[in-house]
Amino acid sequence: MENSEKLTNSKEVIAYIAERFPKCFTIEGEAKPLKIGIFQDLAERLNEDEKVSKTQLRTALRQYTSSWRYLHGVKAGVNRVDLDGNECGVLEQEHVEHAQKALEESKAKVRARRKEQAVAKAAASKDGEAKTNKNHAKSPKPKNTKPKTSKLNKKPADTSRALTADEVKVGNDVLVNMGSGNMPASIVEFNKDDVRVRLTNGLTMVVKMEHLRS
Secondary structure (H helix, E strand, O other): OHOOOOOHHHHHHHHHHHHHHHOOOOOOOOOOOOOOOOOHHHHHOOOOOOEEEEEEHHHHHHHHHHHHHHHOOOOOOOOOOOOOOOOEOOOOOOHHHHHHHHHHHHHHHHHHHHHHHHHHHHHHHHHHHHHHHHHHHOOOOOOOOOOHHHHOOOOOOOOOOEEHHHHHHOEEEEEEEEOOOOEEEEEEEEEEEEEEEEEEOOOOEEHHHHHOOO
16 A cells, blocks of 8 residues: 555654644644643554654654754744644744744754854865875976876875755755765755765765765
């Protein structure tokens, strides 16, 4: 049965519950604050649904409520909603403050990561330029010599760059830094700093965002 195929990642689960409960969940725009205990309601409603497990629901719900667009929607005076879109009471101030703090911390981490990447890139570029100038200064001018064959077989320089947070999207093709080189892969799921990728040989693995390149 095509409708009973198991969902494979949190993005698919979120899209599925947004389709099932459109008055509660959304995959675009600002999200509505959810009723406290919404997981139990979801688990009961989807108890017989073979497409999604409770573990998948819990993971997807955690990703949904930690997203920037959800945290943006947690504002003073806004009502929580249940699966059917019914209002379930105004948000408490402590919950609003918690959401604002979580949002700012998340944005600060992204800014810090981007700054580190920019500094590392600039340092690598400066170091490379210094080595090039040093080599040029030491190297004598060639005197009717033919290029060595070893230069023709020289390994091309790595032109990849560190991946930015905005480029971490499901389906995007990336390079995974394996230490000895970069391996092509595609992103299948991500949650903050952990990213699940699928290599060209079909193997999936979880890596840190800092190991991804473009």
